[in-house]
Amino acid sequence: MKKILSNLKPYWPFILASLIFIFCQAMSQLMLPSMLADIVNTGIVNTDTGYILAVGGKMLFVALGAVGAAIAASYCSSRAAMGFGKSLRESIFEKVESFSLNEFNKIGTASLITRTTNDVTQLQMVAMIFFRMVVMSPIMAIGAIIMAVSTAPSLSFVFWIVVPIIAGVIVVLSKFSLPLFRAMQLKIDTVNRVMRENLTGVRVIRAFNRVEHEKKRFNAANIDLTNVAIRVNRLMAIMMPLIMLIFNVTTVAIVWYGSLKINAAIMEVGDLLAFIQYAMEIMFSTMMLSMMFIMIPRAAASVERIKEVLNMEPEIVDPENPVIPKEIKGILEFDDVTFKYPDAEEPALSNISFKALPGRTTAIIGATGSGKSTISNLIMRFYDVTSGKITIDGIDIRDIPQKVLRSWIGYVPQKSVLFTGTIAENIRYGKEDATDEEVRHAAEIAQASEFINGMKDGFDTMIAEGGLNVSGGQKQRICIARAIVKKPKIYMFDDSFSALDFKTDAKLRVALSKETKNSTMIIVAQRVATVMNADQIIVLDEGRIAGIGKHKELYENCETYRNIVLSQLSEEEIA
Numbered sequence: 015m016k017k018i019l020s021n022l023k024p025y026w027p028f029i030l031a032s033l034i035f036i037f038c039q040a041m042s043q044l045m046l047p048s049m050l051a052d053i054v055n056t057g058i059v060n061t062d063t064g065y066i067l068a069v070g071g072k073m074l075f076v077a078l079g080a081v082g083a084a085i086a087a088s089y090c091s092s093r094a095a096m097g098f099g100k101s102l103r104e105s106i107f108e109k110v111e112s113f114s115l116n117e118f119n120k121i122g123t124a125s126l127i128t129r130t131t132n133d134v135t136q137l138q139m140v141a142m143i144f145f146r147m148v149v150m151s152p153i154m155a156i157g158a159i160i161m162a163v164s165t166a167p168s169l170s171f172v173f174w175i176v177v178p179i180i181a182g183v184i185v186v187l188s189k190f191s192l193p194l195f196r197a198m199q200l201k202i203d204t205v206n207r208v209m210r211e212n213l214t215g216v217r218v219i220r221a222f223n224r225v226e227h228e229k230k231r232f233n234a235a236n237i238d239l240t241n242v243a244i245r246v247n248r249l250m251a252i253m254m255p256l257i258m259l260i261f262n263v264t265t266v267a268i269v270w271y272g273s274l275k276i277n278a279a280i281m282e283v284g285d286l287l288a289f290i291q292y293a294m295e296i297m298f299s300t301m302m303l304s305m306m307f308i309m310i311p312r313a314a315a316s317v318e319r320i321k322e323v324l325n326m327e328p329e330i331v332d333p334e335n336p337v338i339p340k341e342i343k344g345i346l347e348f349d350d351v352t353f354k355y356p357d358a359e360e361p362a363l364s365n366i367s368f369k370a371l372p373g374r375t376t377a378i379i380g381a382t383g384s385g386k387s388t389i390s391n392l393i394m395r396f397y398d399v400t401s402g403k404i405t406i407d408g409i410d411i412r413d414i415p416q417k418v419l420r421s422w423i424g425y426v427p428q429k430s431v432l433f434t435g436t437i438a439e440n441i442r443y444g445k446e447d448a449t450d451e452e453v454r455h456a457a458e459i460a461q462a463s464e465f466i467n468g469m470k471d472g473f474d475t476m477i478a479e480g481g482l483n484v485s486g487g488q489k490q491r492i493c494i495a496r497a498i499v500k501k502p503k504i505y506m507f508d509d510s511f512s513a514l515d516f517k518t519d520a521k522l523r524v525a526l527s528k529e530t531k532n533s534t535m536i537i538v539a540q541r542v543a544t545v546m547n548a549d550q551i552i553v554l555d556e557g558r559i560a561g562i563g564k565h566k567e568l569y570e571n572c573e574t575y576r577n578i579v580l581s582q583l584s585e586e587e588i589a
């Protein structure tokens with residue numbers, strides 16, 4: 015909670031100003047009924063027009079003051095609440111940025127989006143009303159009780175009956191509403207998740223004619239959310255008429271009892287009028303407070319969900335005593351590495367040891383699911399090894415700050431990811447201050463220049479959201495250029511040539527080897543043609559190393575490798 019509330023800190027001047035204005039508004043509003051009583055008791059009873067005009071003028075002045083204070087309070091509380099929301103969203107975003115892949119998996123992307131948007135909006139709304147109502151209502155309620163009791167002490171017993179009844183109604187209803195509000199946020203998560211899957215998977219959905227199925231899935235989630243919302247609103251629907259009934263019965267009781275007093279000449283008409291107005295203020299304030307009780311549980315559900323994100327400790331953290339060498343050679347070594355994904359039964363990698371040297375190409379090949387991408391995940395420190403260690407120039411990568419480690423590596427993921435922006439901007443993602451020449455050169459090596467220059471706007475061509483306006487192979491080459499422009503010490507290509515035709519794949523590797531003479535190259539691939547010229551090939555089989563060596567040796571000595579080769583190459587190609 016402290017972490018959430020700390021986001022209010024920068025806005026305390028607005029909160030303070032809003033409280034002062036609210037106080038002024040409450041005071042002005044409290045003065046009005048007693049002035050009205052004065053007009054009736056003195057002005058009207060004595061038919062003193064001058065008095066009526068004088069006090070009426072004062073009333074107008076006070077009422078205008080109340081309006082001004084209300085506007086100012088509203089402005090200040092809105093500024094504070096909106097600022098709070100902005101700052102909270104920033105905090106969540108920053109926290110999420112520090113998550114390792116495991117934390118993303120735990121909460122889920124759709125839920126993280128809802129928590130950053132919808133849940134924060136809930137808190138923002140509550141904060142705005144909170145500043146106004148929680149301060150205004152008690153001041154008004156207490157002030158009105160004091161004024162009412164001093165105006166007509168004999169009628170004040172009414173409050174001892176009415177206020178507890180209103181409070182009781184609210185407490186009971188809020189007990190039912192909390193679980194419903196919690197459920198509602200979860201349902202919003204589900205709607206978002208289904209929507210997200212539908213938008214990203216639209217091509218597959220259409221290709222497999224599953225539009226109807228997806229409609230049903232979305233409808234189910236949507237109806238689920240609607241049902242919970244209806245139940246919540248049913249509670250609200252009960253509450254408002256109940257409170258209005260209490261309001262009206264109370265007014266009737268006051269008028270009836272008051273008129274008896276007036277008849278008996280114990281009370282003046284003006285005092286009864288003032289008393290009714292104070293009674294209204296008291297009941298209205300109690301109702302507003304009760305609305306807070308309804309909103310607070312809803313906000314509490316959102317607070318819980320935001321707290322879960324803010325309190326989640328990322329598993330991958332920077333070392334306390336980091337080692338940051340000025341210069342590295344790029345010798346990457348796996349030393350008896352075993353790794354099990356969180357929640358997985360079996361390790362994805364077992365006892366992996368190898369050394370990748372600068373100026374050499376190390377290729378990793380194996381069947382699907384053999385653990386190739388897991389190796390790249392570990393090198394990037396998206397996950398930490400379960401046992402053993404990975405070193406660069408002899409330094410355990412857990413002793414190197416993540417930022418520094420990742421600055422040494424040019425990573426091309428298995429699934430190409432591009433961002434909305436121009437092609438040049440996407441390539442510059444690898445090196446922010448890369449010159450146009452550097453960008454062009456990187457594209458040249460990545461065999462991307464030709465198709466980029468063929469586009470109407472060349473390097474300034476806009477990439478649509480998710481890179482939908484370029485082909486799979488083009489996307490891959492832009493991603494490769496992004497890594498090349500960085501001029502890293504270590505290249506990590508995770509099955510990054512899979513969408514390229516054989517000719518482009520070969521040309522790219524030749525151009526790359528010229529450019530990266532002193533860099534350590536790690537190429538994960540499924541295709542034998544991509545790896546067969548590597549200086550060393552690591553053959554993975556169900557998370558274990560089945561063989562390490564050059565193409566020829568492995569073909570002769572490693573059965574797993576031979577089987578992969580035989581399944582892909584013809585006799586002449588092997589020879």
Ligand SMILES: Nc1ncnc2c1ncn2[C@@H]1O[C@H](COP(=O)(O)OP(=O)(O)OP(=O)(O)O)[C@@H](O)[C@H]1O
Binds near residue numbers: 384
């Ligand atoms: N996040 C994860 N949580 C649990 N298990 C995982 C996770 N990611 C991968 N695995 C498992 O780890 C094993 C190795 O997966 P990995 O992605 O490294 O294989 P791969 O050789 O790269 O396969 P492919 O060639 O199909 O990409 C597989 O059995 C897979 O099911």
